[in-house]
Amino acid sequence: MAVSFEVSEKGYYGKFGGAYIPEMLYPNVEELRQSYLQIMADPDFQADFEDLLKNYVGRPTPLYFAKRLSESVGAKVYLKREDLNHTGAHKVNNTIGQILLAKRLGKHKIIAETGAGQHGVATATVCALMGMECIVYMGEIDMERQKPNVERMRILGAEVVPATSGSKTLKDATNEAMRHWIQHPTDTHYIIGSVVGPHPYPDMVAKFQSVISEEIRKQLLEQEGRENPDYVIACVGGGSNAAGAFYHFMDEPEVQLVATEAGGLGVDSGKTAATTSIGTEGVLHGSKTILMQTEDGQIVEPYSISAGLDYPGIGPLHAHLFDSKRGTFLSITDDEAMEAGVKLSKLEGIIPAVESAHAFAALEKMEFKADDVVVVNLSGRGDKDLATYIKYGKY
Amino acid sequence: MNRINQLFEEKDSNLLNVYFTAGYPNTADTRTVLESLDASGADLIEIGIPFSDPVADGPVIQRSNEKALAQGMSLKLLFEQLDGMREKVKAPVILMGYVNPVIQFGIEEFCKECQRVGVDGIIVPDLPLQAYLDDYKATFDDYGIRNVFLISPQTSEERIRLIDEKTDGFIYMVSDAGTTGARKGISEAQLTYFERIQDMKLKNPRLIGFGISDHDSFSTACNYANGAIIGSAFVNSLSEAEDIPTAITNFVSRVKNG
Ligand SMILES: Cc1ncc(COP(=O)(O)O)c(C=O)c1O
Numbered sequence: 307m308a309v310s311f312e313v314s315e316k317g318y319y320g321k322f323g324g325a326y327i328p329e330m331l332y333p334n335v336e337e338l339r340q341s342y343l344q345i346m347a348d349p350d351f352q353a354d355f356e357d358l359l360k361n362y363v364g365r366p367t368p369l370y371f372a373k374r375l376s377e378s379v380g381a382k383v384y385l386k387r388e389d390l391n392h393t394g395a396h397k398v399n400n401t402i403g404q405i406l407l408a409k410r411l412g413k414h415k416i417i418a419e420t421g422a423g424q425h426g427v428a429t430a431t432v433c434a435l436m437g438m439e440c441i442v443y444m445g446e447i448d449m450e451r452q453k454p455n456v457e458r459m460r461i462l463g464a465e466v467v468p469a470t471s472g473s474k475t476l477k478d479a480t481n482e483a484m485r486h487w488i489q490h491p492t493d494t495h496y497i498i499g500s501v502v503g504p505h506p507y508p509d510m511v512a513k514f515q516s517v518i519s520e521e522i523r524k525q526l527l528e529q530e531g532r533e534n535p536d537y538v539i540a541c542v543g544g545g546s547n548a549a550g551a552f553y554h555f556m557d558e559p560e561v562q563l564v565a566t567e568a569g570g571l572g573v574d575s576g577k578t579a580a581t582t583s584i585g586t587e588g589v590l591h592g593s594k595t596i597l598m599q600t601e602d603g604q605i606v607e608p609y610s611i612s613a614g615l616d617y618p619g620i621g622p623l624h625a626h627l628f629d630s631k632r633g634t635f636l637s638i639t640d641d642e643a644m645e646a647g648v649k650l651s652k653l654e655g656i657i658p659a660v661e662s663a664h665a666f667a668a669l670e671k672m673e674f675k676a677d678d679v680v681v682v683n684l685s686g687r688g689d690k691d692l693a694t695y696i697k698y699g700k701y
Numbered sequence: 702m703n704r705i706n707q708l709f710e711e712k713d714s715n716l717l718n719v720y721f722t723a724g725y726p727n728t729a730d731t732r733t734v735l736e737s738l739d740a741s742g743a744d745l746i747e748i749g750i751p752f753s754d755p756v757a758d759g760p761v762i763q764r765s766n767e768k769a770l771a772q773g774m775s776l777k778l779l780f781e782q783l784d785g786m787r788e789k790v791k792a793p794v795i796l797m798g799y800v801n802p803v804i805q806f807g808i809e810e811f812c813k814e815c816q817r818v819g820v821d822g823i824i825v826p827d828l829p830l831q832a833y834l835d836d837y838k839a840t841f842d843d844y845g846i847r848n849v850f851l852i853s854p855q856t857s858e859e860r861i862r863l864i865d866e867k868t869d870g871f872i873y874m875v876s877d878a879g880t881t882g883a884r885k886g887i888s889e890a891q892l893t894y895f896e897r898i899q900d901m902k903l904k905n906p907r908l909i910g911f912g913i914s915d916h917d918s919f920s921t922a923c924n925y926a927n928g929a930i931i932g933s934a935f936v937n938s939l940s941e942a943e944d945i946p947t948a949i950t951n952f953v954s955r956v957k958n959g
Binding site: 325485605 | 755756764777800806832851860875880
């Protein structure tokens, strides 16, 4: 039987997924589970979603043939320009979808977690747009590392609350957001920023992000006369931009799906976020997936130069893509990513987010044929990472 | 007979269940705290398995988890510490922990160890009912380990009935929408919820927990259930204790007698 990449009735992708949540969250998550597909299928909802994506976010984003990069790589390389979205990354596709859903559920307060601040900014943005109250949890250490995004959120009217527990980074911000949701179960919707969390979040977020691959297919047909590329490459933190870029190709076996994880200083260095390289099966933030953990089941603090990939797990869909070997997972070190980011800047005039630079580094590690069509998901722009580029210095 | 069932058969009111984190304040304190609680008259004892990401817990228990882990506490070490506890400890002992450390230990191995050292039940807040029934219950039953489920003010009547049907031990009533930790008193809304559940005439006994911190809140909760659970307030008192056994005797006596 063919392997399925569609989520099951109970919320599983193969053996990964589920909804491992405290009973206190059951009513919230169950309400979402029972209504999300119906709401998303409603023509009025779709019309609102498409309208905002077009007129507010600026979609469709271009699929750009990168001529000079192609020559350097020796294949036909296309960039899916998610960096051109309003707020500068793919994150907004999801927050637009979820805020419309929250409105239909009658919620008027929004909470979110954020690492680098990109999802926090995308959430604060849609809350401003809809006039909703917004609280964003952010690790105390990340607030220090990503000051401009903290202020962006505040300008947009959000309250940014430091997560001071545990390691004071993304996973702890997620814990705090969940605790907040436990304490405010009726009027609040939690906008999770990636394809992680309890079912139905991974599926819901993947579906909102699937607009990426929907557009790729149409644009590729126009430009190459074929819907399917040979490769789609995307970086994976939790995995939302990759899920969106892979979505419509998962059941097309001739399309190779390549996910790049943050190797940090190297997978054996103890300073890494390359989950599939060193992780094992476990449960975190509501789903069974692959995690970086100790033998005793304690979650290990990840490390990456890019705050957006600095997460100790991956979404259950990606765990399944990895486990079933449908996806190829590569680990990219900090230096490889920075080098690829600088190369893209010089060759194409595009400074990518350091997260996205991890996807471009894969081009240097893989072998292609000259007529291979390769789509790289350029998940975000590098403006937020100037300090990181400056510190790296080799440009 | 399982000690939990036996306890409720012998005593059905004013039961005091006290929670503490394993390996806190210091790694070697687990047995001292456990034995002192038993000797001081705690009716049930809940031992927290420290976890790096305790989403259902408030700041006090979070910090106790962090400290215990930093000092090297682990589930494996906990079972070593509990080895032979039944020579002294009479009260039912329940482990409370998150599902990931249990999965890593191995479900069967975990149940085996519980049975070996004399643990009677387990509370796993992030193991939902359906996943438990599908994948865990058979093993837990084989080793006579009771799984205790939580309900909250938001839990629907239908679901409470289902949990009651699938439970044999007691039901853990979370006192309001929140994580563990002290609250200021018990509100009218909470009392209405307590009464609503009382009127459901469930087959299982009920203990009320989260935010119960002193004699007043304990007595109030006991008016609406078979007893109550104190966690954060006790963990707090441990962090300040000079002599653990004395501090525990005083704490239990204050909660029970005012
Ligand atoms: C530009 C960009 N790409 C990728 C990511 C990683 O998230 P995900 O793996 O969910 O796409 C982030 C997260 O902050 C980001 O800002």
